Structures are given as structure tokens and as C-alpha cells.
Amino acid sequence: MNTDNTKSQMRKGMLEYCIMLLLHQQSCYANDIIQRLQEAEMIVMEGTLYPLLSRLKNDGLLGYEWRESTQGPPRKYYTLTADGQEALSQLDASWEEISRTVNFLKS
Amino acid sequence: MNTDNTKSQMRKGMLEYCIMLLLHQQSCYANDIIQRLQEAEMIVMEGTLYPLLSRLKNDGLLGYEWRESTQGPPRKYYTLTADGQEALSQLDASWEEISRTVNFLKS
DNA sequence: AAAAGTACCTTGCGATACAAGGTATTATAA
DNA sequence: TTATAATACCTTGTATCGCAAGGTACTTTT
Numbered sequence: 001m002n003t004d005n006t007k008s009q010m011r012k013g014m015l016e017y018c019i020m021l022l023l024h025q026q027s028c029y030a031n032d033i034i035q036r037l038q039e040a041e042m043i044v045m046e047g048t049l050y051p052l053l054s055r056l057k058n059d060g061l062l063g064y065e066w067r068e069s070t071q072g073p074p075r076k077y078y079t080l081t082a083d084g085q086e087a088l089s090q091l092d093a094s095w096e097e098i099s100r101t102v103n104f105l106k107s
Numbered sequence: 108m109n110t111d112n113t114k115s116q117m118r119k120g121m122l123e124y125c126i127m128l129l130l131h132q133q134s135c136y137a138n139d140i141i142q143r144l145q146e147a148e149m150i151v152m153e154g155t156l157y158p159l160l161s162r163l164k165n166d167g168l169l170g171y172e173w174r175e176s177t178q179g180p181p182r183k184y185y186t187l188t189a190d191g192q193e194a195l196s197q198l199d200a201s202w203e204e205i206s207r208t209v210n211f212l213k214s
Numbered sequence: 215a216a217a218a219g220t221a222c223c224t225t226g227c228g229a230t231a232c233a234a235g236g237t238a239t240t241a242t243a244a
Numbered sequence: 245t246t247a248t249a250a251t252a253c254c255t256t257g258t259a260t261c262g263c264a265a266g267g268t269a270c271t272t273t274t
Contacts, residue, residue, distance in 0.1 A: 010120035
């Protein structure tokens with residue numbers, strides 16, 4: 001059965017949204033994001049996350065700043081920009097639409 | 108802004124699930140599916156749908172039968188198989204999980 | 215016969231998650 | 245003091261999949 005594949009596909013498109021939701025609450029660096037999403041039962045791989053963050057930054061939706069760490073190399077903390085917050089609002093709407101669609105089809 | 112792109116990504120993984128939800132209610136041929144999903148505010152293109160249906164059929168989740176039409180060539184009506192219903196149950200669970208995740212992150 | 219409508223399918227492209235591997239900086243241990 | 249481990253960032257190659265565009269075949273209408 002390739003249900004795992006489909007399940008992975010379902011989560012795929014949500015990743016960007018979930019990460020922006022996270023960053024809406026507070027600035028994070030990569031490992032923060034991975035851990036927090038894991039707590040929320042959403043798995044993300046490093047090789048997925050770094051390019052995604054770079055992409056969002058290049059699109060102007062995220063900014064970042066370096067911060068020293070007491071336990072290793074400095075970390076890149078990402079934050080939602082104003083554009084990012086606007087985009088997040090639109091994704092909220094998209095999520096609502098998809099939710100409505102699924103619930104409509106389930107009934 | 109590439110919000111449209113992200114939105115499309117979000118829908119990506121849901122398509123398969125939505126189509127199986129539809130076929131759980133009744134057998135459909137391609138245009139049925141396109142129309143019904145449109146009513147549910149989910150757009151699907153032909154070039155997306157046909158390969159998707161073939162894939163699900165090859166995975167044993169769908170079966171089909173030809174039926175005559177009064178208004179043109181015969182139509183391929185797809186139906187969920189037993190395996191398909193089982194897979195759908197698992198996707199229901201996946202959807203619940205994703206829903207929980209998003210709502211958790213939104214709070 | 216020719217044109218329009220309906221239905222199925224394929225090809226080429228772009229986007230993206232993931233696995234694996236790579237580089238650099240800092241902390242720890244020998 | 246040097247070697248190893250840990251932390252953190254990033255890149256490359258592969259597979260999947262939605263989408264736009266184009267193609268074939270059958271049926272109905274003109």
C-alpha cells in the first residue's frame with residue numbers, strides 16, 4: 001500500500017503554511033522549527049527545510065538575523081516580514097477553503 | 108506574490124483524498140469529478156485527473172467500468188475497491204492529524 | 215461529408231520533498 | 245595542543261506530481 005506516499009503528499013503542501021504559522025508566534029532557527037513541528041506531529045527534514053527557508057526569504061516573506069549560541073556556532077533566526085504576515089493571512093484563507101471542501105465532501 | 112503557488116501546493120496533496128471521498132459516495136467519470144470538485148471549490152485540471160485516476164487504478168484502489176452515454180462516447184466510471192476503502196480510512200486519519208497540527212499551530 | 219462536441223490520454227515543464235553528502239564553527243576529550 | 249564530537253548551515257541528485265498544451269477517437273449535428 002502506498003498510503004504513506006499519499007499521506008506524505010498531503011503534508012507536503014502544508015509545510016510552508018505550518019512554518020509560517022510557527023514564525024508568526026516567534027523567531028526560530030532551523031532546529032527550533034524541526035523540533036516544534038515534531039511536537040505538532042509534522043516531520044520535516046533538514047534538506048527540505050533549508051531550501052524552503054531560503055525560498056521564503058528570497059520572496060521577501062521572511063527575514064533573518066544571526067544570533068550567538070552558548071552551545072555551538074551562531075544561528076540564523078528567521079522572522080516573518082510584513083509581506084510574510086500578509087501572505088500568511090492569504091494562506092489562512094486557503095486553509096479554511098480546503099477545510100470547508102473536505103468537510104463538504106465528507107458529509 | 109507567489110501565494111497562488113503555495114495555495115496550489117496546499118491543494119496538491121489533498122486532491123487524491125478529495126477524489127476518493129467523492130468516489131466513496133458514488134461512481135463517477137472524469138467530468139463528474141471535475142464538476143463536483145468545482146462545486147466544492149476545488150479546481151482540477153484534466154491533465155491532472157486522468158493520470159491520477161490511472162495511478163489509483165494501478166494501485167488497486169479504484170476499479171472502473173465503461174458505460175454508454177446518450178450524448179457522446181462511452182464513459183469510464185470509477186469506483187472505490189475494498190482496498191480503496193481501506194486506504195480512504197487511513198487518509199481520513201491523516202487528514203485528522205493534519206487538521207490537529209494546523210489548529211495546534213494556530214493557537 | 216464536414217464541423218462541433220464529448221471523452222480519454224500523453225508529453226514536457228516546473229516546483230518541491232527527501233536522502234545523502236558536504237562545509238564551517240564551537241565544544242570536548244585525549 | 246591536537247583530534248574528535250557536536251552543532252548548524254547548505255547543496256546535489258532523484259522521484260513525484262500538478263498543470264498547460266496537444267493529441268486521438270467516437271458521436272452528434274449541420
